[in-house]
Amino acid sequence: MKKSQIKKWLYPLAVASLVMLSACGGGAQPAGTSGGGSTGGEQPAGQAQPAAESSKEPIKVGAIFSLTGANSPLGVPEKQAVELLLKEINEAGGVDGRPVEIIFEDDKSDNTEAVKAIKKLVSKDKIVAVLGSSGSGPSLGMAEFAAAEKLPMISMAAADQVTNPVRAGIFKTPHTDVHGTKRIFKYLQEKGITKIATLNDSNPYGSGWTQQIQKYAPEYGITIVAEEKYGTKDPSMSSQLTKIKGTDAQALIVAGTNPAPATIVKEAKQLNLGIPIISSHGSANSKFLELVGDAGEGVLMVAGKLLVPDQVDANDPQAAIIKKFVDGYKAAYNAEPDGFAGYGYDGLNLLVEGLKQAGGDASKLGEVLEKVNYVGVTGEFKFSAEDHNGLTEDSMIMVEVKDGKFQLLK
Amino acid sequence: MKQVIQKWGKSFGIYLVLMILFPFVMPDEYYRSVGIIIGLHAIVTIGLCLVMGLAGQISLGQAAFWGIGAYTSAVLTTKYGLPPLVGLVASAIVPGLFAFILGRAIAGLQGYYLAMATLAFGYIVQIGITEWEPVTGGASGMISIPRVPFFGDSELSMYYLIWAVVSCVLLFSLNLLNSRVGRAFRAIHKSEIAATSMGIDVRRFKLNAFVVSGMFAGISGGLYAHYMGILDPQPFGLHESIKFLTMVVVGGMTSIWGALIGTLLINFISEGLIAMSEFVPGLQGDIDTIVFGGILVLIIMFMPEGLVPRIRSLYEKSRAKKAKAREELQRMERKATT
Numbered sequence: 001m002k003k004s005q006i007k008k009w010l011y012p013l014a015v016a017s018l019v020m021l022s023a024c025g026g027g028a029q030p031a032g033t034s035g036g037g038s039t040g041g042e043q044p045a046g047q048a049q050p051a052a053e054s055s056k057e058p059i060k061v062g063a064i065f066s067l068t069g070a071n072s073p074l075g076v077p078e079k080q081a082v083e084l085l086l087k088e089i090n091e092a093g094g095v096d097g098r099p100v101e102i103i104f105e106d107d108k109s110d111n112t113e114a115v116k117a118i119k120k121l122v123s124k125d126k127i128v129a130v131l132g133s134s135g136s137g138p139s140l141g142m143a144e145f146a147a148a149e150k151l152p153m154i155s156m157a158a159a160d161q162v163t164n165p166v167r168a169g170i171f172k173t174p175h176t177d178v179h180g181t182k183r184i185f186k187y188l189q190e191k192g193i194t195k196i197a198t199l200n201d202s203n204p205y206g207s208g209w210t211q212q213i214q215k216y217a218p219e220y221g222i223t224i225v226a227e228e229k230y231g232t233k234d235p236s237m238s239s240q241l242t243k244i245k246g247t248d249a250q251a252l253i254v255a256g257t258n259p260a261p262a263t264i265v266k267e268a269k270q271l272n273l274g275i276p277i278i279s280s281h282g283s284a285n286s287k288f289l290e291l292v293g294d295a296g297e298g299v300l301m302v303a304g305k306l307l308v309p310d311q312v313d314a315n316d317p318q319a320a321i322i323k324k325f326v327d328g329y330k331a332a333y334n335a336e337p338d339g340f341a342g343y344g345y346d347g348l349n350l351l352v353e354g355l356k357q358a359g360g361d362a363s364k365l366g367e368v369l370e371k372v373n374y375v376g377v378t379g380e381f382k383f384s385a386e387d388h389n390g391l392t393e394d395s396m397i398m399v400e401v402k403d404g405k406f407q408l409l410k
Numbered sequence: 411m412k413q414v415i416q417k418w419g420k421s422f423g424i425y426l427v428l429m430i431l432f433p434f435v436m437p438d439e440y441y442r443s444v445g446i447i448i449g450l451h452a453i454v455t456i457g458l459c460l461v462m463g464l465a466g467q468i469s470l471g472q473a474a475f476w477g478i479g480a481y482t483s484a485v486l487t488t489k490y491g492l493p494p495l496v497g498l499v500a501s502a503i504v505p506g507l508f509a510f511i512l513g514r515a516i517a518g519l520q521g522y523y524l525a526m527a528t529l530a531f532g533y534i535v536q537i538g539i540t541e542w543e544p545v546t547g548g549a550s551g552m553i554s555i556p557r558v559p560f561f562g563d564s565e566l567s568m569y570y571l572i573w574a575v576v577s578c579v580l581l582f583s584l585n586l587l588n589s590r591v592g593r594a595f596r597a598i599h600k601s602e603i604a605a606t607s608m609g610i611d612v613r614r615f616k617l618n619a620f621v622v623s624g625m626f627a628g629i630s631g632g633l634y635a636h637y638m639g640i641l642d643p644q645p646f647g648l649h650e651s652i653k654f655l656t657m658v659v660v661g662g663m664t665s666i667w668g669a670l671i672g673t674l675l676i677n678f679i680s681e682g683l684i685a686m687s688e689f690v691p692g693l694q695g696d697i698d699t700i701v702f703g704g705i706l707v708l709i710i711m712f713m714p715e716g717l718v719p720r721i722r723s724l725y726e727k728s729r730a731k732k733a734k735a736r737e738e739l740q741r742m743e744r745k746a747t748t
Contacts, residue, residue, distance in 0.1 A: 111645060115638060116443055119565075123439030137642045140553050144639035159550055202540060204550040204642065 058101035059094070059355065059362070062121035064132035064142065065156075065344070069109030073258075073287070074134040077337065078156055078344030079104060081325075082131065084332050085348050095352060096360035102348075103127065107138045114138030118145050128362030129355075131347045132156060134340070136204045143170045152365040154351055156343040158282070159208055163388035169366030171388045173346040173378055174339070175396055177205075177255070180280050180302050181212040182393040184253060185220040187278075187300075187409075197226035197249035197275075199240055199264060201256035205282055209255035225249045230260060238267045245273055255280040262291035269295040276300055281396070285338045289404055296401045300409070304378050305397055306342045311408040317375050318395075325377045339378070346376035418584050421667060425580075429573050433566055442565040446637060448677045449572035450630045455657045455669040456579050457626030462655075463663035464587070464595035465619035466602075468525045471532030472654045475505040475624040477646030479631025481539060481546055484555045484641050489545070494558045494636050501632025502625045509624025513617040532651055539643040551642030558636045572633055576670075579626055583666045595619065599664070656706050662716020671718050676702065 063082055066075035082102065090099045103125050107114035114133050121127045122145075129152040133139050136159035146153040147167045155162045155172040162172045188196065198213055200206035210227065217224055225247045228240035241264065244252060252268070252275055254261045261283035268277060277299050279288070284303035289296060305312050309326045312319050325345055329337040337345075351365075353374050358364040370388075374381045379395025398409040433442050454476055461467045482504040483497035516527045539546050546552070557563040560571040586592050597605040598612055606612050635641050653676070661672020680698050687697075713720050 111638065111640065111642065112447065116440070116447065119443045120440040136550065137640070137644055140551070140640045140642075141638055144553060148639075161550060161553060202549060204548075207543070207549045 056098050058099045059360065060125055060127045061100060061102050061351065062105065062118065062125065062127040062130040062132075063102050064105045064107050064114055064117045064121070064130065064138070066109040066134040066138065067104075067106040071109040071133075071135040071138075074156070074340045075106075075109075077341035078132075078134055078347075080333055081329065081337060081341040081344040082348050084328060085345055088328070089348075089352055095355045098360060100352065100355075102131075107133050107135075109135055109138070111137045111141045115141045115145060118142045118151075122149060122151060127151075129153065129351055129365055131344070131351065136162065136208075139172075143167065146170060150366070152351075152354070152362065152369065154347045156340070156347055158205055160212070161208075166386060166388050169369075171350070171369055171383065171390075173343045173350065173376070173381075173389075175281060175304060175378065175391055176389060177208045177212045177280075178216075179391060179393040179396055180255075181209065181216050183302050183396040183398065184278055185216060185222060186393070187302075187398050188222060188251060189220055193250045194221060195223055195225050195248055195250045196253055197228070197244040197247060197251075198224060198253045198255070199228045199230065199237065199244065200254070201232055201260060202229045203232050203256075205257060206255045209253075209280060213253065230256070230264075232256070232260065234260065235263075236267065237264050238271065241268055241271050241273060245271060249275060251275055252277045253280070254278070255282060257282040258285070258287045259291050262288050262296075265292050265299055266295045278302065281339060284399070284406075286336060289401065289406075292401075294404075296404070299401045301399050301401070301406070302396055303399055303406075304339045304342060304395065306337065306339055306377050308397070308399060308406050308408050317380060318377065321375060322377050342377040346374075346378050346381070349376060350374055350381065417588060422580075422584075425670075426577070429577070433569055439565050442569050444677065444681055445569050446565070446572050448673060449569070449576050450634050450637070451654070451657065451677065452576050452670055452673045453572075453579050453630035453633075454627045454654050455661075455673045456576075456583050456666060457623035458654055458658050459661075459663060459666055459669035460583060460586070460595075460619050460626075461623040462658055463665065463668075464592070464599060465616050466599040467616060467620065468521075469528045469620075469623065470525050470648070470651050470655065471528035471530075471535070472623070472627050473646045473648070473650035474532040474535035475509060475627035476631040476634070476650070477535055477539060477643070478505040478508055479628025480635040480641055480646070481631075482628070483632035484552050484635040485545055487636075488552055488555050494556055497636075498558070498629065498632045501635075502629045505628030505631070506621050506625040509621045510617070512624075513620035517613050517617060529648070529651075532648055536643055536647050539646065546643070547641075549643060551640060553640045555635050555639050555641065557639070558633070568637060572637075575629060575633065579629075580666065580670065587666060591615070591618075653702070656702050660705060660709050660717060662718040662720070664715065665718045665722075668716050668718035672716070675717070676705075679705075 063079070065079045066072055067079060086100060086102055094100050103121060105117040105121060107117050118130060121130060130142065130146060131154050133142060134156055136157040139155040139157035139162050140159070143153060143155065143162060147170055150169060152169040153171070155170070156174060157172060158174050158176060160176045160178055163170060198210060200210045206229070213224065226244045226249055228244060230237045230240060237260070252273065254264050254277060261279045265277055265279070279299060279301045281301070281303045284301045284307050292299070305316070305318055306322060309322050312322055325342070326337060329335070329341060350369065350372060353372055354365050354369040355362065357372065358368040370383050370385050372381065372383050379391040381390035383390040399406040400409055432445055454472055458469060458472050461469050479501035483494070483501035486492045486500055487494050487497040512531055516524060519527055540549050558568070558571060561567040594605065594610045594615055597608060597610055598615055602612050657672040657676045658669050659672070660675060661670065662668030679701060683698050683701065709716065
């Protein structure tokens with residue numbers, strides 16, 4: 001009885017060890033030859049390349065956005081803008097006569113899902129470049145993989161870390177907290193304000209702002225007299241505001257995404273805070289106006305020009321593309337595009353521009369993009385070897401809430 | 411060990427074959443990365459199973475140990491340049507220490523109070539990681555964490571590394587279950603008072619189970635950090651703890667295999683939903699949370715002992731029935747001949 005039982009489990013073990021042996025042999029092979037770039041897996045792709053150009057095989061691009069979860073207010077308009085532009089590009093003949101095909105994935109605002117999604121796109125769909133993601137965490141995870149795989153990537157996330165330090169082939173389209181901070185400080189200098197208080201979200205977005213404000217304040221002769229934080233889901237920030245009221249701050253900077261900045265503005269009014277509030281571009285959209293109601297009068301904001309498309313100066317180099325984008329988006333979705341939609345739009349435009357200049361050869365995309373100059377809806381992108389964001393603070397504007405609308409400050 | 415082989419040899423053999431063959435049945439890189447994630451979850455759930463199923467405790471803060479492990483290894487390798495293997499060893503020890511301290515502090519708590527204490531611990535750790543910016547990088551996290559060198563750093567080698575760890579953890583737990591310690595745990599699970607009166611040091615056993623589960627979660631966290639290459643505090647919250655809990659409960663708390671099967675099942679459902687969402691657009695995004703919640707409710711209502719113990723008892727019942735039928739038949743035959 002005992003003998004037969006041992007036999008019973010020995011058999012599968014023997015099979016397992018055999019398989020293990022063959023597994024080791026198989027596993028070592030790709031690792032050994034991947035440097036040469038001619039493994040079994042890559043060969044079909046290589047063969048398909050020359051044939052593709054004659055038979056107009058599509059250029060496959062991946063796009064990972066946060067379509068659900070906490071970042072979905074960012075991801076959904078990004079995807080819509082990309083879909084809109086994609087149709088236009090393919091109707092105009094695509095790149096070098098080849099249509100562009102985009103495979104969308106949802107990262108659920110989750111880092112692990114984003115990394116899984118980019119791996120799936122690379123191994124299953126054989127994409128040549130990737131757009132996304134909406135949030136900073138997922139984007140950083142994707143960038144880690146994309147950099148190792150030498151896959152060109154254009155992110156729509158705000159965090160400075162995505163392109164700082166610069167990595168080959170990793171780019172991003174949104175304004176960073178550096179631009180926002182510098183633009184606000186410029187405005188404060190003009191107004192002669194030197195003492196500020198900050199009340200920022202404790203999430204990656206808000207803490208990024210806190211760091212940049214600390215870094216650039218001395219350069220602009222500004223002192224931070226109070227530095228407060230709040231949690232993304234906190235229902236009230238009145239205790240922080242009361243603290244700030246007790247200081248001699250001349251202005252309050254708020255960096256977070258809605259609804260918290262709107263709550264802060266409302267509570268500041270109840271407390272009679274009495275100093276100007278400047279909110280970041282993370283809250284600059286129509287949702288803020290809706291949430292804040294009458295209390296929002298006089299609130300200042302730093303934002304991209306897309307926030308007030310009809311107030312952009314006709315001589316502005318961006319005026320034409322902003323008008324085209326806004327009209328197209330309104331016609332397609334019957335809604336005003338926000339900054340996030342603009343990030344997605346610029347991302348795909350930059351990618352296509354790069355592909356065109358590289359003659360449809362995606363392997364050169366990383367180098368080519370470093371030389372691309374492109375006027376987008378977010379700003380004028382001037383990529384270089386040291387700058388993979390390519391924007392300056394001058395592409396941002398200051399607006400004031402007046403009669404329930406955003407009004408450009410000249 | 412011998413007893414373990416006798417009792418679980420067959421299942422373990424099947425497990426080994428399936429585990430080793432999986433990357434070749436699914437030769438897609440994507441499914442290998444799914445396999446890696448399942449392995450990482452399995453290490454945590456096997457540890458959680460020891461705490462819940464054996465020692466009869468509940469832990470709503472398992473993701474916290476996972477996070478401590480992840481950050482320990484990440485900080486040591488990225489900031490201090492230590493090799494990943496040292497980081498991984500530390501990622502077992504540090505969460506173990508935390509578990510020891512927490513376990514001592516809450517040793518007297520039971521039921522809801524224990525659940526609340528572990529829940530609070532989970533929150534404290536997540537907030538602590540977020541606020542300790544100079545070390546952990548705060549909410550924006552850490553990047554460029556090195557990979558673990560293990561026969562190269564391909565997806566396949568990472569898969570085998572992680573499943574090798576799963577196998578070790580599994581063997582350890584099965585062995586434990588079948589020893590004096592395991593019997594003591596089962597006694598505690600049934601009745602603490604009875605166990606105490608039999609001379610079992612209940613406090614010590616509970617503490618040990620807690621520490622071991624913390625260490626398992628820590629190792630898994632360390633591997634996760636090196637696999638992902640980036641870290642931020644977001645994955646280490648209550649949501650993940652509940653997910654681990656669901657996996658254990660679905661599979662069956664009292665069975666180590668249950669934890670593994672539960673982990674597989676939940677991940678397969680998750681992947682299945684993703685695959686189906688290509689054809690049914692309504693299945694996108696947070697739908698999996700709803701499905702998991704539904705499964706949890708159904709399991710607790712109709713199958714509180716979990717999937718694996720239920721199937722096992724059904725199997726045994728049918729075998730007993732067959733044996734009985736055979737016996738009956740023999741008796742009838744004997745009667746007929748006489």
